Amino acid sequence: MSNTEQAIQYIHTNFERFIRDLIDYSKIPSVSFPGYPPEPLVDSARWTARKMEAVGLEHVEILEISGAPPFVVGDWLHAPGAPTILLYAHHDVQPPGRPEKWLSPAFKPERRGDRLYGRGVVDDKAGALMHLFALEAYLKSSGKLPVNVRFLIEGEEETGSAHLGEFVTHYKDRLKADLMVLTDTANLDIGLPSLTYRLRGLVDAIVEVRTLDHPVHSGMWGGPTIDALTVLNKILARLTTADGKIAIPDFYEGILPVEGVEKERLRALPFDEKKFLQEIGGVSSLQLSGEQEFSAYERIWCRPACAILGIDAPQVAKTSNQIVEWARAKVSIRTVSGMNPKKSLERLCDFLAKDPPYGAEVNVKPGTAGNPWKVDPVGPAYEAAARALKKGFGRDAVFIGCGGSIPFVEPLTKEFGGIPALLIGLEDPYCNAHGENESLFLPDWKKGMEGAVWLYSEKLV
Ligand SMILES: [Zn+2]
Numbered sequence: 001m002s003n004t005e006q007a008i009q010y011i012h013t014n015f016e017r018f019i020r021d022l023i024d025y026s027k028i029p030s031v032s033f034p035g036y037p038p039e040p041l042v043d044s045a046r047w048t049a050r051k052m053e054a055v056g057l058e059h060v061e062i063l064e065i066s067g068a069p070p071f072v073v074g075d076w077l078h079a080p081g082a083p084t085i086l087l088y089a090h091h092d093v094q095p096p097g098r099p100e101k102w103l104s105p106a107f108k109p110e111r112r113g114d115r116l117y118g119r120g121v122v123d124d125k126a127g128a129l130m131h132l133f134a135l136e137a138y139l140k141s142s143g144k145l146p147v148n149v150r151f152l153i154e155g156e157e158e159t160g161s162a163h164l165g166e167f168v169t170h171y172k173d174r175l176k177a178d179l180m181v182l183t184d185t186a187n188l189d190i191g192l193p194s195l196t197y198r199l200r201g202l203v204d205a206i207v208e209v210r211t212l213d214h215p216v217h218s219g220m221w222g223g224p225t226i227d228a229l230t231v232l233n234k235i236l237a238r239l240t241t242a243d244g245k246i247a248i249p250d251f252y253e254g255i256l257p258v259e260g261v262e263k264e265r266l267r268a269l270p271f272d273e274k275k276f277l278q279e280i281g282g283v284s285s286l287q288l289s290g291e292q293e294f295s296a297y298e299r300i301w302c303r304p305a306c307a308i309l310g311i312d313a314p315q316v317a318k319t320s321n322q323i324v325e326w327a328r329a330k331v332s333i334r335t336v337s338g339m340n341p342k343k344s345l346e347r348l349c350d351f352l353a354k355d356p357p358y359g360a361e362v363n364v365k366p367g368t369a370g371n372p373w374k375v376d377p378v379g380p381a382y383e384a385a386a387r388a389l390k391k392g393f394g395r396d397a398v399f400i401g402c403g404g405s406i407p408f409v410e411p412l413t414k415e416f417g418g419i420p421a422l423l424i425g426l427e428d429p430y431c432n433a434h435g436e437n438e439s440l441f442l443p444d445w446k447k448g449m450e451g452a453v454w455l456y457s458e459k460l461v
Pocket of ligand 1: 090157
């Protein structure tokens with residue numbers, strides 16, 4: 001039996017124990033959002049470090065950058081002549097959401113059928129452990145790895161990795177690699193291994209409208225007196241056109257058309273509108289929105305999309321017959337490769353502030369301007385990943401986009417001279433990551449682990 005086959009065998013023998021470890025890890029409420037206690041992030045960093053040591057990684061350390069939750073690193077560098085992989089995952093999680101919506105408590109992971117339910121089980125604790133156990137499988141069976149590995153597990157991903165850039169600059173020597181494997185994305189469907197080669201960026205802003213310095217009686221003053229909420233709604237309605245386009249001038253500048261091989265690839269992916277509507281929990285009469293001339297995948301992965309995330313205004317239950325003097329909203333736009341994040345944010349803010357209806361006072365506060373990312377998934381690393389995933393899952397891998405954002409992928413790969421980045425993950429359309437009843441499909445976790453074992457043995461560069 002080859003070392004790789006022994007490692008696969010090891011996974012089969014130990015999988016139930018791996019699940020117990022994942023349950024243990026996911027009990028730590030390592031929420032990185034403001035307002036949550038920082039101690040659980042220290043606990044989860046320590047848990048991660050102990051596990052790294054237990055599987056046989058070396059130079060395991062919890063590293064700090066002022067103001068950030070702890071980072072955990074470790075490595076194994078005894079494969080002379082072989083390339084070095086930088087593995088990335090995160091140990092922080094989203095807030096649990098509404099407790100009453102969870103069928104089992106968020107931080108008491110529960111196995112029901114083939115799925116494990118709990119906050120962070122799929123995003124991203126299973127991602128972190130998938131590689132740690134794949135490494136263990138080699139190190140505990142044959143005592144060595146076919147490749148050099150550096151592992152970085154961060155604690156601030158869910159809030160936007162604000163300190164990751166600084167961390168990478170500071171600890172560059174501990175992260176230097178020939179390629180990067182980031183395990184925090186999704187598969188297109190259960191059992192369908194997927195490599196993500198494009199991500200959207202994100203810009204957002206808060207727009208605040210004031211028409212009066214105090215509310216006034218809607219009967220006595222209404223008519224010539226406009227309420228701030230109507231003004232806000234008019235501004236928000238301007239953002240998109242009836243045919244699903246974003247109406248901000250020049251907003252689409254720089255976007256390259258999807259064509260050739262990429263277009264073919266997207267066309268070949270399975271898409272079922274009914275299933276899609278079911279997955280998002282759409283009401284029975286709901287229709288798909290956006291630019292109808294583009295396929296749904298193109299709309300999610302390759303085209304910008306605008307959403308209003310929230311509005312502050314008087315609550316309906318607390319209204320009286322008064323003209324509202326103030327209101328505000330948060331607007332978010334997903335951007336795509338080719339667009340300049342800073343310019344996109346500027347355009348959004350200018351558009352919101354321009355020509356305020358009825359001379360209302362409009363203030364716009366710019367928010368984030370995160371990078372989109374895209375690669376052409378060709379070359380040894382991507383081919384190796386496709387072969388490895390096929391072996392792990394017993395099924396051809398597909399190349400997909402992701403409508404979400406991982407802003408650091410672009411700067412991180414650039415930092416190391418434009419190294420390839422393999423984005424693979426364990427989420428699926430039913431996993432409800434970030435929502436209540438987040439879950440991991442355990443058979444895919446096992447397959448992903450086997451895929452990782454095969455990947456380390458591949459010709460990567
Ligand atoms: Zn994640």
